[in-house]
Amino acid sequence: RKEVEQDPGPFNVPEGATVAFNCTYSNSASQSFFWYRQDCRKEPKLLMSVYSSGNEDGRFTAQLNRASQYISLLIRDSKLSDSATYLCVVNILIYNQGGKLIFGQGTELSVKP
Amino acid sequence: DAGVIQSPRHEVTEMGQEVTLRCKPISGHDYLFWYRQTMMRGLELLIYFNNNVPIDDSGMPEDRFSAKMPNASFSTLKIQPSEPRDSAVYFCASRPLSGNTIYFGEGSWLTVV
Numbered sequence: 001r002k003e004v005e006q007d008p009g010p011f012n013v014p015e016g017a018t019v020a021f022n023c024t025y026s027n028s029a030s031q032s033f034f035w036y037r038q039d040c041r042k043e044p045k046l047l048m049s050v051y052s053s054g055n056e057d058g059r060f061t062a063q064l065n066r067a068s069q070y071i072s073l074l075i076r077d078s079k080l081s082d083s084a085t086y087l088c089v090v091n092i093l094i095y096n097q098g099g100k101l102i103f104g105q106g107t108e109l110s111v112k113p
Numbered sequence: 114d115a116g117v118i119q120s121p122r123h124e125v126t127e128m129g130q131e132v133t134l135r136c137k138p139i140s141g142h143d144y145l146f147w148y149r150q151t152m153m154r155g156l157e158l159l160i161y162f163n164n165n166v167p168i169d170d171s172g173m174p175e176d177r178f179s180a181k182m183p184n185a186s187f188s189t190l191k192i193q194p195s196e197p198r199d200s201a202v203y204f205c206a207s208r209p210l211s212g213n214t215i216y217f218g219e220g221s222w223l224t225v226v
Contacts, residue, residue: 098144100161100169105155
């Protein structure tokens with residue numbers, strides 16, 4: 001079983017739609033959580049961190065359920081520029097050695113006019 | 114500010130040849146990561162270093178792969194001998210001691226024919 005699992009998609013949605021991505025993780029030592037965005041043929045870049053209480057950044061809302069080991073990302077009023085691959089990321093803490101970031105395989109989003 | 118710098122950006126090589134990928138992390142960052150990305154397997158962590166010391170190399174596929182970090186500003190990932198299945202994008206990333214955000218280089222696109 002992969003440590004971080006995502007629905008690969010693709011999700012094809014019209015502009016203005018609301019779209020939700022889900023992610024599950026298996027390692028209970030996971031300490032912190034993120035969503036990264038990767039554009040075609042580019043490197044991944046941090047989109048937002050995910051906090052236990054849930055957090056929002058403009059049109060983006062992230063949620064974390066530690067009991068279920070589940071993370072979500074909601075995009076409201078989607079734009080053409082949101083088309084990308086969204087990567088769910090967990091930081092697994094290694095005692096006294098920082099942590100290592102483990103990436104899900106990514107969910108591809110395509111927003112159409 | 115200079116980000117993570119990788120070289121070469123693109124390499125095409127014949128099976129059996131040695132490949133050396135290079136990375137210069139962001140100055141002052143304590144952690145350096147090597148990832149490999151393919152369509153089939155997504156983004157996989159190969160190895161990471163803390164203050165030039167390898168911490169976790171459990172993701173290194175096999176003995177053909179080796180990584181070094183002789184100083185805080187330079188790391189190499191070497192494949193010898195290379196095989197067609199090594200074709201992938203290899204990303205280097207770095208992170209400061211505090212904080213969980215990692216910063217990726219633009220990647221080295223490797224094709225082994």
